Amino acid sequence: MSEYSCLVDRLSNIGDLTDGDIELLKSLEKDQRSYQAGVTVREQGQIGRDLYVVSEGWAYSAVDMENGNRQILNIHMPGDMIGIGDLAFEHSMSSVITVTDAVLCPFPRSRLSDIFERSLRLATILFIVDTRQHALLVDRVIAIGQREAFQRISHLLLELCQRTLECTHNNIQDLVIPLTQQQIGEMLGLTSIHVNRTFKRLQDEQLVMVSRGKISVPDMGRLAEVADVQTAFAEIDLKWLKQAAED
Amino acid sequence: MSEYSCLVDRLSNIGDLTDGDIELLKSLEKDQRSYQAGVTVREQGQIGRDLYVVSEGWAYSAVDMENGNRQILNIHMPGDMIGIGDLAFEHSMSSVITVTDAVLCPFPRSRLSDIFERSLRLATILFIVDTRQHALLVDRVIAIGQREAFQRISHLLLELCQRTLECTHNNIQDLVIPLTQQQIGEMLGLTSIHVNRTFKRLQDEQLVMVSRGKISVPDMGRLAEVADVQTAFAEIDLKWLKQAAED
DNA sequence: CGCCGCGTTGAAGAAAATCAAAGCACGTGG
């Protein structure tokens, strides 16, 4: 079993994994399923559902409202785990929908209990991953609540670039984001029209390139100046982890 | 040790606690400290800080931005635990400030590791509490991103009433909320002025009473109709809990 | 070809912010 696993790769950046941990994690990706872009993987309100590991492609979680609007809560990239957040609820709060063609690996909730029992270290690492999801959500609240469109979008693009880099280990400064302007609006509480107009401003200032529907960011540094990030994607406290994860 | 503990009370609603669990929890409230209203308990960016249990009064977590704005992330009520969300980060992301006169009980992070080791059941319950915090934040994103002021405020008032009832076991329909309109604005991404105007509409429709700075909600049911809640403060999946918390 | 999804553009209107000022309860000190 020496195939590459994005999940293992990501989690080993947080803390060292034993061979047993690695086997446990790889077992989560056994059931690989392919989905086309734009497909609903899991419906909001569903009961007794699985979790997923993202192997390839992007997906997102979203809540649909009765007025037809939709709030996208989170983008899922390779190595992310989908569903930890509403694990304790009987009904899923959100739908999961693919952005691009994607490979997702469903696994039952019970598998997670297994992991918690077998490896306290792994449980701690997953807790930290969850904490990070939480931090991203906090950043989103701040962006939507306190900033206007120009900065919201800059901020989001930075987050997505940052996370893409973490997934791919690429250093290319020319990152492509496969979201539509509609979807970006649904993440930030903006109309696609307003997103479009704001993008034009970003293009005028050479901060973002848009061609044939593909968004790319040529210079993250310059974008960061404009976006006045401050919750600066916080670093993990490894000391506490080491201390807590003594098996 | 038979004094009342709001924390024990709240957590025992989620799952049964052993006597040992109860002792562990009560030990968290040993160090009781009194604070006046409006006092900063913990500063944003602080390092190596404690967590807190709220014994009496209300507090909130907030992020201050360099433009002087402030985003309130969460209201903490008696029995709540402050700081689980950014446990894994070295620097605290948010400040903690009292709303009313309050009694908070600080305890070191290491105490939480102790608990995780000694009681898997308690760890699971705390995980569920954290999940619920997460759900509240999701609701906030949806409110801020998708609804306009009138519904945002209705929704927030409902959440606060609901949580107050859970803390106090009162059934009185005439709940008082000790927040200023400024603070409500800071929770919802609105100006205090706009909050005020919206409150007037709510008063005109007899949904909310404001007198001498105290907000009260005479009829939650009627408010709920207006607020079109849908993420209906989701219920906890007890089956999963039972299964996971077999010691 | 014609349709469909997405991006682009304009004009009009609504929601919320900003600026400015006044009122009101409450505490404090003269």
Added chain:
DNA sequence: CCACGTGCTTTGATTTTCTTCAACGCGGCG
């Protein structure tokens, strides 16, 4: 007891941001 300050609420006038509605362009694809 009254004058005064302070913090919160209330109100009006004005401006900004964002939405809504409507239309058109444009590339891909059956």
